[in-house]
Structures are given as C-alpha cells and as structure tokens.
Amino acid sequence: MKSLRIKNLKKKFKNTIAVNGINIEIDEGKIIGIIGRSGAGKSTLLRMINRLVDPTEGSIEFDDIKVSSIKGRALRKWRSECAMIFQQFNLVERLDVLTNVLIGSLGRNYNLLNLFGIFSKEEKINALKNLDRFDLSGIALQKAGTLSGGQQQRVAIARALMQKPRILLADEPISSLDPKNAKRVMDDMLKINREDGITIICNLHSLEVAKKYCDRLIGLSDGKVVFDGNPEELTTEISKELYDLDNE
Amino acid sequence: MTDKDIMNLHPQVFYPLWKRSPLFILTLISIFTYLIFSINYFNFSLNDLLNGFSKMKPILISMVTWNDFFTWNFNSILIGILQTLSMAFLGTIAASIVSIPLGLLASRQVVKISLPRFIIRRFLDFIRGVDILIWALIFVRAFGLGPLSGVLAIFVADTGTLSKLYSEAADNSDNKPIEGLVSSGATKISTLRFGLIPQVMPIFISQSLYFFESNSRSAVILGIVGAGGIGLQLSERMKAQYWDQAFFIILLILIMVAVIDRVSRALREKLINE
Amino acid sequence: MSESLIKNHNERLKGLIRKRRFWNIFLSIGILLGLIFSSKIIDINASRLLSGLPRLGDYVAQILPSLETNSLFLDSKTEGSISYWYFNLPKYLHLLFETFNMALVATIIGSSIALFLSFFAAKNTAPNSLIYFITRRTLEFFRGVPEIIFAILFVWALGIGPIAGIIAMMLHTTGSLGKLFSEVHENSDVRPREALKASGGNWFSEMKFGLLPQVLPNLISYILLRFEINIRASTILGFVGAGGIGQELYLVINFNYYEEVSAIIFLIILTVISIDILSGYLRKNIIEAE
Numbered sequence: 001m002k003s004l005r006i007k008n009l010k011k012k013f014k015n016t017i018a019v020n021g022i023n024i025e026i027d028e029g030k031i032i033g034i035i036g037r038s039g040a041g042k043s044t045l046l047r048m049i050n051r052l053v054d055p056t057e058g059s060i061e062f063d064d065i066k067v068s069s070i071k072g073r074a075l076r077k078w079r080s081e082c083a084m085i086f087q088q089f090n091l092v093e094r095l096d097v098l099t100n101v102l103i104g105s106l107g108r109n110y111n112l113l114n115l116f117g118i119f120s121k122e123e124k125i126n127a128l129k130n131l132d133r134f135d136l137s138g139i140a141l142q143k144a145g146t147l148s149g150g151q152q153q154r155v156a157i158a159r160a161l162m163q164k165p166r167i168l169l170a171d172e173p174i175s176s177l178d179p180k181n182a183k184r185v186m187d188d189m190l191k192i193n194r195e196d197g198i199t200i201i202c203n204l205h206s207l208e209v210a211k212k213y214c215d216r217l218i219g220l221s222d223g224k225v226v227f228d229g230n231p232e233e234l235t236t237e238i239s240k241e242l243y244d245l246d247n248e
Numbered sequence: 249m250t251d252k253d254i255m256n257l258h259p260q261v262f263y264p265l266w267k268r269s270p271l272f273i274l275t276l277i278s279i280f281t282y283l284i285f286s287i288n289y290f291n292f293s294l295n296d297l298l299n300g301f302s303k304m305k306p307i308l309i310s311m312v313t314w315n316d317f318f319t320w321n322f323n324s325i326l327i328g329i330l331q332t333l334s335m336a337f338l339g340t341i342a343a344s345i346v347s348i349p350l351g352l353l354a355s356r357q358v359v360k361i362s363l364p365r366f367i368i369r370r371f372l373d374f375i376r377g378v379d380i381l382i383w384a385l386i387f388v389r390a391f392g393l394g395p396l397s398g399v400l401a402i403f404v405a406d407t408g409t410l411s412k413l414y415s416e417a418a419d420n421s422d423n424k425p426i427e428g429l430v431s432s433g434a435t436k437i438s439t440l441r442f443g444l445i446p447q448v449m450p451i452f453i454s455q456s457l458y459f460f461e462s463n464s465r466s467a468v469i470l471g472i473v474g475a476g477g478i479g480l481q482l483s484e485r486m487k488a489q490y491w492d493q494a495f496f497i498i499l500l501i502l503i504m505v506a507v508i509d510r511v512s513r514a515l516r517e518k519l520i521n522e
Numbered sequence: 523m524s525e526s527l528i529k530n531h532n533e534r535l536k537g538l539i540r541k542r543r544f545w546n547i548f549l550s551i552g553i554l555l556g557l558i559f560s561s562k563i564i565d566i567n568a569s570r571l572l573s574g575l576p577r578l579g580d581y582v583a584q585i586l587p588s589l590e591t592n593s594l595f596l597d598s599k600t601e602g603s604i605s606y607w608y609f610n611l612p613k614y615l616h617l618l619f620e621t622f623n624m625a626l627v628a629t630i631i632g633s634s635i636a637l638f639l640s641f642f643a644a645k646n647t648a649p650n651s652l653i654y655f656i657t658r659r660t661l662e663f664f665r666g667v668p669e670i671i672f673a674i675l676f677v678w679a680l681g682i683g684p685i686a687g688i689i690a691m692m693l694h695t696t697g698s699l700g701k702l703f704s705e706v707h708e709n710s711d712v713r714p715r716e717a718l719k720a721s722g723g724n725w726f727s728e729m730k731f732g733l734l735p736q737v738l739p740n741l742i743s744y745i746l747l748r749f750e751i752n753i754r755a756s757t758i759l760g761f762v763g764a765g766g767i768g769q770e771l772y773l774v775i776n777f778n779y780y781e782e783v784s785a786i787i788f789l790i791i792l793t794v795i796s797i798d799i800l801s802g803y804l805r806k807n808i809i810e811a812e
Contacts, residue, residue: 080722090717094735107722128254286627300680334560377791381758390578395564469668502666
C-alpha cells in the first residue's frame with residue numbers, strides 16, 4: 001500500500017483555484033519532485049499536506065491517519081512527523097543556531113520548561129549531532145541571522161531532522177540560493193533520504209536539479225497534474241508545456 | 249562521534265542555567281525581590297484590596313444603571329465638552345506659534361553657536377519636567393478657577409514639547425536648499441524663509457495636529473484641579489458619587505477622543521500627501 | 523512635441539499650486555473659525571489675561587526662594603541658605619522614593635499584563651476574532667480613561683495612599699502598552715512562526731520562539747518609555763490622594779507654603795529629567811544592540 005494518498009484535492013482562495021483536483025499516491029522512502037511554473041499550485045499542495053493550509057475539498061491520508069480532517073493534538077503530532085523547510089528558511093534570526101535546531105523537537109516532545117528556553121541534555125546532544133551531520137556544529141552558537149543563505153537552509157534541515165519525521169516537505173528549498181549552495185542543500189537532502197529513509201517531497205523550479213535528484217516527478221499546471229513519471233520520461237515537449245516556454 | 253565528543257564541541261551549552269545566562273536569571277531574581285520588597289514597602293495587603301473591590305461593586309452597578317437619565321443636566325455636560333475642546337485648541341495654537349521661533353532657535357540648522365542653543369534646550373527640558381497638571385495648579389492660583397488657566401497650562405506644557413520636536417524637525421531638514429540660498433548671497437532671514445520653512449512647515453503642522461489630539465485627552469483632566477472643562481463636570485459628579493453620570497461622561501470623553509483621533513489622523517495624512 | 527510637453531507640465535504645476543492654495547486657505551479659515559469660536563466659549567479676553575499676568579508674576583516671585591549669596595551654604599536655621607529652603611528635604615526624598623516605586627511597580631505589573639493580553643489583541647496571534655474584539659475594546663477603554671480618573675475611583679474604594687495610584691497607573695499602562703505591543707506583534711515576520719507551526723509546535727511555543735525573540739527589543743523600549751511617562755504621572759496622582767510627592771505638592775500649593783512649592787517642583791524636575799536621560803540611554807543601547 002502506498003503510504004501517502006491524496007484524493008481529489010482542491011483548494012479555492014477568494015478568487016482563484018490554486019489546486020484543482022489532484023490525485024496522487026506516494027511510496028515511502030523516495031524523493032518526489034514537484035515541478036511547474038510559479039502559481040501552478042505547488043506550494044499550496046505542500047502546505048495542505050502539512051495542513052498549514054486547509055483543503056477546500058478532497059482528502060489526504062497517510063497510513064491510517066486522516067490528515068485532511070484531524071485537529072488539535074493529532075494535527076500537531078502529524079505536523080511533527082511531516083517536517084517542512086521553506087524557500088526563505090524561516091529560522092528565528094535572533095536566536096542561535098542550536099536553539100533554532102532544538103525548536104524542531106517541540107512538536108514531538110514538549111514540556112513546560114521549554115517555554116523558558118530549557119531543553120534536556122538528550123535533546124541538546126541530539127541537536128548537536130544533527131548539526132554535525134551537515135558540518136555545522138562549529139557554528140552552533142552563532143546567531144542564525146548572521147549565516148549565509150545556504151547555511152541557514154542546512155540548519156533548517158537539521159531542525160527538520162529533530163522532529164524525527166517520516167516525510168520532509170521542501171517548498172522551493174534552493175530558489176534563493178546560488179548554484180554552489182543549492183547543490184550542497186540538495187546533496188544534504190539526498191543524504192537524509194538515503195541514510196534515514198525519509199520520504200522527500202520537493203517543490204523545484206529548476207528542471208535540471210529535479211531530474212538529477214528525484215526518483216519521480218509530478219508536473220503541475222493550473223492546479224492539475226499534467227505529468228507523473230520517472231525523470232527519464234519527461235520529454236522536452238512536456239517540459240515546454242509545463243513551463244509555458246513558448247510564451248516566454 | 250560519541251556523546252562525550254559532541255558535548256566537548258560546545259561544553260558551555262551543557263552548563264547549568266545560571267551559568268549559561270546569568271543576566272537572565274539575575275533580572276528575574278531582582279524583579280521578584282523588588283516586587284516582594286514593594287509589597288512590604290507599600291504595606292500591601294490582599295485583604296484590603298479585596299475589601300476595597302467589594303466596596304466598588306455597588307459603584308460599578310450604579311455606573312451602568314441610568315435610572316433618571318432624562319433629568320441629567322446635559323447642558324452643563326455639553327458646555328464642559330466644548331470648553332475642553334476650546335482649551336485644547338487655543339492652547340495648541342498658542343504653543344505652536346511660540347514654538348516656531350523657539351524651536352528654530354534651538355536648532356542646529358539655524359543657530360550655529362552652541363551656547364544659546366544649549367540654554368534654550370535646557371529651558372525646554374525644565375518646562376517639560378513639570379506635568380501639565382502642576383502647571384494648571386499654578387495658573388489656577390494666579391488666574392483663578394476656570395478654563396483660562398487650563399489654556400495657559402496647555403500652552404506652557406506644549407511649548408516645552410512642541411519646541412523640542414520642531415527643533416528636531418529643523419535639525420533633520422535637508423541642507424541643500426539652504427546652502428543653495430546661502431551661496432546665492434541671500435540674507436539670513438530669506439534663507440530661513442525660503443530654504444528651511446517650506447521644508448519643515450508640513451511637519452510642524454502635522455505635529456501640532458497630533459498635539460491637539462493628545463491635548464484633547466489631557467485637557468480632560470485639567471478640570472480636576474479647577475481648570476474647567478468636562479473634567480470639572482466629571483470630578484464634581486465623582487465627588488458627589490453620581491457614578492451613573494460620571495460613567496456617562498467617561499463614555500462621552502472616550503467617544504470625543506476617538507472622533508478627534510480619526511479626524512486628525514485623516515487630516516495629517518492629507519497634509520503629508522499634499 | 524516639446525512645446526506640448528512644457529504646456530502639459532505647466533498645467534500640472536498650476537494644478538498643484540491651486541491645490542496647495544486651496545489647502546492653505548482651508549486651514550487658515552478653519553483655524554480662524556476655531557479661534558473665534560473657542561475664545562467665545564472660554565470667554566477669554568485681553569483684560570483678564572493682562573490682569574492675571576502681574577498676579578502670575580507675583581506668585582512666581584513668592585514661590586521662588588530668597589537665596590542670599592553670602593549665606594548660601596549655611597545651616598537650615600539661617601534664612602537665605604539652600605538648607606533653609608530645603609529644610610524639609612528628608613521628607614521630600616522619602617516621598618520621591620515612594621513616587622519612584624509607585625511608577626516602577628505599576629510599570630512592571632502593567633507591562634506584564636499588557637504582554638499577556640497583547641497576544642489576544644493582535645490580529646495575527648488572537649485565537650479567534652471574538653476574543654480579539656473583546657480584548658481590543660477593553661484595552662482601548664483602559665487606555666482612553668486618564669489614570670487620574672481611575673485614581674479618584676480607587677482612592678474612594680481603597681482609601682488615600684499609593685496603592686490606589688499604583689492600580690490606576692497599572693490599568694492605564696496595561697491599556698496603552700497592550701495596544702502598542704499588539705501592533706508590534708502585527709508587524710512581526712510570520713515566517714519563523716510558520717516554521718514552528720509546521721513542525722507541530724503549540725501556540726505557546728509559537729509565541730515564545732517564533733514571535734518573542736523578534737519583538738522583545740521593541741517591547742522593552744516601549745516599557746522604558748512608559749516608565750518615563752509613569753514617573754511623570756506618579757508625581758501628580760497625589761493631587762487626588764493617590765500617594766507620592768504630588769500629595770505634598772498639592773498641600774503646599776493650597777496652604778501657600780510658598781518656598782516649599784518651588785523646592786518640590788525643582789526636585790520633581792530633577793527626578794523626571796534624570797529618569798528620562800537614564801531611560802533614553804538604555805533605549806538607545808537596546809536599539810543599537812540590534
């Protein structure tokens with residue numbers, strides 16, 4: 001059985017339909033790239049999986065969790081299993097790197113002391129280990145705001161790992177990075193996919209990167225799936241259509 | 249890497265809390281100690297407080313039960329409000345007029361020598377150090393009870409603050425037009441008139457408007473020391489324990505202040521955009 | 523082509539000047555009408571002003587101390603010395619200390635309550651719009667009513683003394699800081715909070731880690747500013763019996779203890795200015811530490 005099942009998913013905002021009936025099923029342990037123009041509904045799709053955005057219609061299920069309808073504690077538990085990283089990294093810039101990583105554990109293992117900035121020794125060791133995996137333990141005590149974009153995104157990945165997630169959603173993770181840093185971030189994601197078996201669903205603007213790293217590509221256009229298959233199957237015609245290249 | 253190695257990377261992370269953020273702990277402790285000290289200092293007792301609050305219950309109830317509403321003296325209330333607004337208006341206008349020369353004299357752009365500037369600034373600090381209510385009390389002594397003392401109190405207190413704000417606006421003005429005029433051989437006066445004033449006038453006006461807004465608030469309380477206006481009506485009713493009427497006046501004051509806020513904000517935005 | 527451009531430009535310039543002129547005239551007429559109207563209401567006239575001025579001069583002359591240069595530093599028994607003027611200094615200092623403590627306690631408690639309520643009064647942090655609406659209106663009420671009005675009420679209920687003043691200032695502080703804080707929250711960056719939310723953090727951790735680190739310097743700066751305002755306020759709350767040095771000032775003014783009036787006023791000014799300078803220095807450091 002496929003672990004993540006999305007059925008007839010729709011999202012309407014005031015005047016626009018961002019996602020218009022998406023059906024996909026996703027295997028565990030793969031890297032799935034979601035491609036398409038900006039405004040194609042990629043970001044809304046990911047946000048609905050994490051439930052930052054509530055779907056208007058349709059359902060999302062993961063194993064036996066009814067993701068699209070859970071509330072409260074169950075929703076927070078789901079969110080902690082379904083980590084997310086963002087185009088703008090979304091770190092707390094005034095806090096140090098270590099605390100930013102520790103924050104990732106709050107959804108999974110929360111206690112009142114955390115609110116005073118106190119974390120257990122185990123979580124701290126855990127956080128440092130996660131940073132160390134990406135060669136970031138040296139800057140653990142720097143303010144997050146002082147880091148380069150690439151470093152910030154990798155800290156965000158370390159934070160995501162603190163959640164001990166089963167899925168990682170990456171919303172345009174390399175769009176604000178230069179090619180060198182983009183490669184490092186993608187390599188790091190590949191690493192956690194291969195070593196930890198975490199499923200990754202990744203919105204990507206760059207086809208080249210998507211083809212190189214992803215096991216499966218899903219092309220969206222106007223909120224609908226227009227392509228679903230292996231990277232090799234993606235022909236030039238389809239990609240032209242996806243990105244509306246003729247009109248540019 | 250073992251846990252030990254990881255911990256050795258940043259040993260300070262694992263220090264006890266008081267060692268990691270002594271400042272935070274110290275602040276917490278001192279605030280806590282201070283609060284305990286002040287409970288002692290003010291002879292605070294929860295019992296007295298609760299007793300007092302239970303005494304307030306009938307007041308609160310009578311505040312919202314307006315039995316003889318139609319017999320209230322609305323005329324005096326209306327006059328009180330008009331007086332308060334007039335006090336605020338006259339006080340602000342007078343203070344604005346006096347603040348233009350004072351503010352310019354206290355500005356770096358106008359007076360290059362620092363001594364007179366220093367003296368004016370300290371004088372303004374002095375005026376600002378005295379609360380408007382104290383000024384009102386003094387003027388009531390000299391001019392007698394009534395709104396005239398209120399106008400003067402607003403005038404003096406605002407001169408202190410407005411002049412300072414005006415001088416800061418002049419300090420922050422653009423130097424280029426002024427230099428242009430100086431280089432073309434203009435006199436000092438015409439440099440000010442055509443180089444500086446056009447730049448700062450909109451700021452001055454918008455600040456005065458803002459002060460009119462805040463004065464309509466402070467003019468309210470001047471009546472408490474006898475300087476007329478709605479505050480007088482309010483404090484008389486509170487003294488006589490007509491809580492229903494007092495609360496009605498408080499609501500009127502809130503509405504009045506909100507309306508003035510709206511109008512003045514709209515005007516200020518218009519002014520800045522023009 | 524260029525002619526029409528110039529013409530166009532001239533037209534626009536004329537329009538602008540016309541608009542400006544309109545505004546100037548509008549403002550002038552408004553001010554003139556306001557002046558006429560309000561002078562009528564207050565019954566202000568030159569003769570009243572002129573007859574009051576000498577009395578003001580007399581009064582100021584009376585309250586100023588008669589210091590004499592050759593006995594300036596003599597003991598408090600000699601007229602003309604500073605210590606004669608300030609013979610009551612220990613009492614003043616005691617009252618000033620009380621004033622200071624009233625302001626500080628009211629600021630600490632008031633800003634704590636304000637911080638708590640501000641989360642419910644900001645659009646982007648309130649749990650729902652009903653709570654938002656209620657909290658907002660409550661804060662506006664406490665902000666809108668001057669503290670001295672509250673002080674009158676609490677003096678009536680709790681008796682004469684500083685507690686009434688502290689509670690009055692506390693309520694006003696809660697109202698105005700609560701509103702300011704909620705505006706700071708509304709202007710904060712939502713992205714860090716979004717990350718917290720997306721990782722399953724609850725509302726409390728979202729506020730503590732996603733919001734507070736961003737807004738804290740601003741909040742502290744506002745608290746210091748409020749402390750300055752409260753110091754001023756606590757010097758006058760005594761007029762209605764709510765403690766502090768104002769009570770003494772009210773007394774000496776009403777009983778015409780002339781020289782003591784200036785003695786107290788100078789002390790108040792000194793206190794207010796030193797607190798302003800200190801707090802201004804702290805605020806500047808907080809902003810620069812960013």
